[in-house]
């Protein structure tokens with residue numbers, strides 16, 4: 001029986017033979033806190049998020065507040081020592097949570113690895129049942145990624161967001177049974 005990871009620490013996960021590190025925000029070095037702030041406030045990432053502007057001191061307070069928190073988890077994901085991006089699970093309650101993701105500013109093609117790491121943490125470690133993603137309808141890169149990772153538009157919501165106005169969101173969902181079949 002594998003030992004459960006300490007999700008507040010630096011977790012090493014084996015993803016199809018690759019060693020991926022998920023470093024909880026409470027365990028970031030000072031340099032990593034700065035790097036994450038630079039990424040998260042860069043226009044290419046901030047424009048896709050609900051909260052767009054915040055100061056470095058707000059960022060540091062936010063990180064301090066995550067220590068031992070059980071409803072919200074944020075991790076910096078690294079492949080060997082290369083930082084790829086950030087993943088998070090918000091509002092964990094009754095087996096459900098909202099996911100969040102961003103690749104490091106200027107990094108392309110890391111989305112799939114970030115999502116596989118997130119699935120591992122959400123379904124294998126936290127044993128959640130369902131995760132959802134709220135995404136701006138015109139965020140093509142994120143929507144392509146979610147679909148490639150098996151997420152589907154939530155039943156009962158708009159089936160086709162192609163005609164949504166800018167600023168409207170759609171909701172993708174996936175559950176543990178779907179995902180655990182594919183995670184090795």
Ligand SMILES: CC(C)(COP(=O)(O)OP(=O)(O)OC[C@H]1O[C@@H](n2cnc3c(N)ncnc32)[C@H](O)[C@@H]1OP(=O)(O)O)[C@@H](O)C(=O)NCCC(=O)NCCS
Nearest residue numbers: 045048101102103108109110111112134135140141142145
């Ligand atoms: C969402 C995100 C993690 C996806 O990462 P990724 O899967 O590595 O994707 P890339 O950015 O390299 O691009 C993915 C695909 O979308 C395409 N794409 C990117 N921007 C696009 C655009 N504006 N219009 C059309 N296609 C676009 C890329 O060409 C690529 O297609 P391909 O796989 O067929 O070649 C990354 O784009 C990101 O961090 N975005 C900013 C933050 C964000 O939007 N987070 C999600 C909030 S809900």
